[in-house]
Amino acid sequence: xxxxxxxxxxxxxxxxxxxxxxxxxxxxxxxxxxxxxxxxxxxxxxxxxxxxxxxxxxxxxxxxxxxxxxxxxxxxxxxxxxxxxxxxxxxxxxxxxxxxxxxxxxxxxxxxxxxxxxxxxxxxxxxxxxxxxxxxxxxxxxxxxxxxxxxxxxxxxxxxxxxxxxxxxxxxxxxxxxxxxxxxxxxxxxxxxxxxxxxxxxxxxxxxxxxxxxxxxxxxxxxxxxxxxxxxxxxxxxxxxxxxxxxxxxxxxxxxxxxxxxxxxxxxxxxxxxxxxxxxxxxxxxxxxxxxxxxxxx
Numbered sequence: 001x002x003x004x005x006x007x008x009x010x011x012x013x014x015x016x017x018x019x020x021x022x023x024x025x026x027x028x029x030x031x032x033x034x035x036x037x038x039x040x041x042x043x044x045x046x047x048x049x050x051x052x053x054x055x056x057x058x059x060x061x062x063x064x065x066x067x068x069x070x071x072x073x074x075x076x077x078x079x080x081x082x083x084x085x086x087x088x089x090x091x092x093x094x095x096x097x098x099x100x101x102x103x104x105x106x107x108x109x110x111x112x113x114x115x116x117x118x119x120x121x122x123x124x125x126x127x128x129x130x131x132x133x134x135x136x137x138x139x140x141x142x143x144x145x146x147x148x149x150x151x152x153x154x155x156x157x158x159x160x161x162x163x164x165x166x167x168x169x170x171x172x173x174x175x176x177x178x179x180x181x182x183x184x185x186x187x188x189x190x191x192x193x194x195x196x197x198x199x200x201x202x203x204x205x206x207x208x209x210x211x212x213x214x215x216x217x218x219x220x221x222x223x224x225x226x227x228x229x230x231x232x233x234x235x236x237x238x239x240x241x242x243x244x245x246x247x248x249x250x251x252x253x254x255x256x257x258x259x260x261x262x263x264x265x266x267x268x269x270x271x272x273x274x275x276x277x278x279x280x281x282x283x284x285x286x287x288x289x290x291x292x293x294x295x296x297x298x
Contacts, residue, residue, distance in 0.1 A: 009108065009149060010050070010051055010080055010082070010108075010109045010149045010182075011109070011149035011181045011182070013050065014181065014182045014208075014209050014273070015181070017273075018273075019268075019272075019273055019274040020050040020051070020209070020211055020273060020274030020275075020276075021047075021049050021050055021274050021275055021290070021295055022049050022050050022051045022052060022053065022082075022184075022211070022274065022275075022276045022277070023044050023049055023052045023053070023276070023277050023279050023286065024052070024053045024054075024055060024213075024276060024277065024278045024279060025037060025040065025041070025052060025053070025054050025055070025069075025279060025281055026054070026055045026062070026280075026281060027054065027055070027062040027065035027066050027069050028065075028281065029062075033281070034069075036281060037069070037281050039283075040279065040281050040282060040283045041073065041077065041079075043283040043287060044079075044279075044283055044286075044287075045077050045078060045079055047287070047290055047295070048078075049079060050080065050274065051079065051080040051081065051082045051109065052073060052079045052080070052081060052082070053081070053082035053083070053084060053111055053184075053276075054066050054069055054070045054073070054081065054082070054083060054084060055084045056084045056085070056086050056088075056113075056115065063098065066083065066084060067083070067098060067101050067102065067105070070082075070083040070102070070105070070107055071101075071102075071105035071106075071107065074105055074106050074107050075105070075106070080109065081107055081109070082109045082110070082111055082151065083102050083107050083109070083110050083111070084110075084111045084113060085098060085099070085102075085110050085111070085112055085113065085138065085142070086113045086114065086115025086116075086138075087113070087114050087115055087127060087128070087131055087132040087133075087134075087135070087137075087138055088114075088115035088116070089128055089131075090128055090131055091128050091129075091130040091131050092130055092131060092132065092141070093130070095131075095132070095138070095141060096141070096145060099141075099142055099145050099146070099148075100145070103145070103146050103148075108146075108147065108148055108149060109148065109149040109150075109151065110142055110148055110149075110150055110151070111150075111151045111152065111153070111184065112135055112138040112139045112142055112150050112151070112152055112175075112180070113135055113138070113152070113153055114132075114133075114134055114135040114138070134171075134174075135152055135153070135171075135175055136171075136174045136175045136177070136178040136180075137178070139152065139175055139178040139179050139180050140178045140179060142179075143178070143179040149181055149182075150179055150180050150181060151180060151181065151182045151183060151184060152172070152175040152176075152180040152182075152183050152184075153183065153184060153185070153186065154172055154183040154184065154185045154186070154197060154201070154210050155168055155185065155186050155197070156185050156186065156188040156193035156194050156196070156197040156212075156232075157186075157188060157193055157232055157233060159171070165196075165200060166200065168200075169197075169200035169201050169203065169204045169206070170204055172201055172204070172206055173201070173204040173205050173206050176205075176206055176207070176208050180208060181208055182208050182209045182210070182211065183206075183208060183209070183210045183211065184210075184211045184213055184276050185197065185210060185211065185212050185213045185276075186213060186232060187213045187214055187215040187226075187232060187278050188212070188213070188214075188232050189227075189232065189233070189234060189235055189238055189259075189263065190233075190235055190263075191263055191266035191267050191270065194210075194212045194267060194270075194272065195270060197210065198210060209273040209274075210273070211272070211273055211274050211275070211276045212267050212272050212274075212275060212276065213276040213277075213278060214260055214263060214264060214275060214276070214277055214278065214289075215260075215277070215278040215280070216253075216256045216257055216259075216260040216277070216285040216286060216288075216289055217238075217242070217252065217253075217255070217256030217259065217260075218249075218252065218253050218256055218280070218282070218285050219249075219252065220239075220242050220245075220246050220252060221246075224239075238259060241255060241259070242255060253284070253285055256285060257285050257288045257289050257292065260285070260289045261289055261292045261293060264289065264293055265293070268293075277289070277290075
């Protein structure tokens with residue numbers, strides 16, 4: 001069973017136990033970038049995804065664009081929009097204001113994140129003086145302000161600030177206890193890392209769906225940089241497959257699609273509740289993966 005797009009409640013859809021297929025976008029910084037984003041939105045809409053999410057920029061820097069674009073997706077498309085919200089640089093009152101903006105726009109699903117410090121994922125975390133310390137507190141705040149479905153992040157290789165993987169699993173369980181109904185993982189490149197995450201999470205009582213996140217490789221240098229920043233390993237065996245292709249953009253994209261299809265099939269075969277694609281606001285590779293998996297005709 002897969003999920004229809006439209007105005008259905010995402011929490012209810014996920015609770016049915018079917019498979020979710022979704023995409024992540026980010027607010028561009030320029031008008032030209034925004035036009036390209038909307039072309040991607042239209043390309044993805046015809047695939048009838050379960051939802052499409054819109055991120056915050058680093059340090060919450062794109063808050064206004066995030067709110068506006070998410071609201072426009074809600075108003076102008078058939079897709080369920082999932083709005084990101086982070087604790088970075090925001091007081092409790094400011095967070096309440098953003099949540100109210102989402103509610104007024106008809107957005108009922110929020111991905112609650114602590115967020116990365118302005119200095120990046122590995123920088124020291126300093127909360128706002130009147131803000132929140134952890135994502136579970138943000139989940140609690142959102143749940144007190146309306147009938148929202150709340151999702152959270154999960155980390156197959158552990159969050160950069162977690163001292164160990166067991167602590168990371170305990171944090172995920174705390175988010176569920178606070179009211180989270182689903183999780184979406186950081187992107188990763190080995191299906192066994194996702195399987196290990198499920199095992200750890202289950203040991204700590206996590207029962208909510210954990211949707212694996214994937215990013216098809218389109219640029220070797222870029223993906224290596226993203227992996228380093230996020231704490232996700234770019235496995236040597238994959239790097240070896242790209243060796244010699246770095247100067248051939250088409251060959252890199254083709255192999256990136258091939259690898260993403262391989263990982264996707266592994267994840268679906270092990271019973272993953274769906275797939276979440278980090279698109280980088282470009283639809284070509286993601287569409288090719290989607291079609292290769294036979295999802296375009298679902």
